[in-house]
Amino acid sequence: MKPDDLSWLRRSFDLAMQSRNAGKHPFAALVVSADGRVIVETSNDSRPPGNPTRHAERVAAARAATLLAPAELAGCTLYTNAEPCAMCAGAIYWCGIGRVVYGLSETGLLALTGNDPENPTLSLPCRTVFASGQRSIEVFGPLLEDEASVSQQGFWTLAQG
Numbered sequence: 001m002k003p004d005d006l007s008w009l010r011r012s013f014d015l016a017m018q019s020r021n022a023g024k025h026p027f028a029a030l031v032v033s034a035d036g037r038v039i040v041e042t043s044n045d046s047r048p049p050g051n052p053t054r055h056a057e058r059v060a061a062a063r064a065a066t067l068l069a070p071a072e073l074a075g076c077t078l079y080t081n082a083e084p085c086a087m088c089a090g091a092i093y094w095c096g097i098g099r100v101v102y103g104l105s106e107t108g109l110l111a112l113t114g115n116d117p118e119n120p121t122l123s124l125p126c127r128t129v130f131a132s133g134q135r136s137i138e139v140f141g142p143l144l145e146d147e148a149s150v151s152q153q154g155f156w157t158l159a160q161g
Contacts, residue, residue, distance in 0.1 A: 031063075042056045077101055078099070
């Protein structure tokens, strides 16, 4: 791990809470360059009605790929409050981002979301997606899961009710 990883990870927690307070799903991501510059910050924008592929991690990876050269992307870290789903892990892989640091695990998230139709969680860890490819992606997580879960707590019960 790098010295600033937990600070950036906590920034993703703050962004996720901002997303929740704006009426969106409580997920967020940011891409930080090797020299510590924030390239992109995004929140989840996939709540119905709308585009269900607008997950924060996918959007962050895609935006970063339009701003940086492949060699720069390889040195970047994507920070996110929850483990990237299979779709987002694929986007991170294809965009060439070299590191991922996440808070809440997919199984931890499932425990909070249950069978909410707005988050039909896939049981496919991001490490498994990355290991299926030819490019190496360093992964750190789950980290600070209690803090990471705060933005999720109670949200999904409201979504079902």
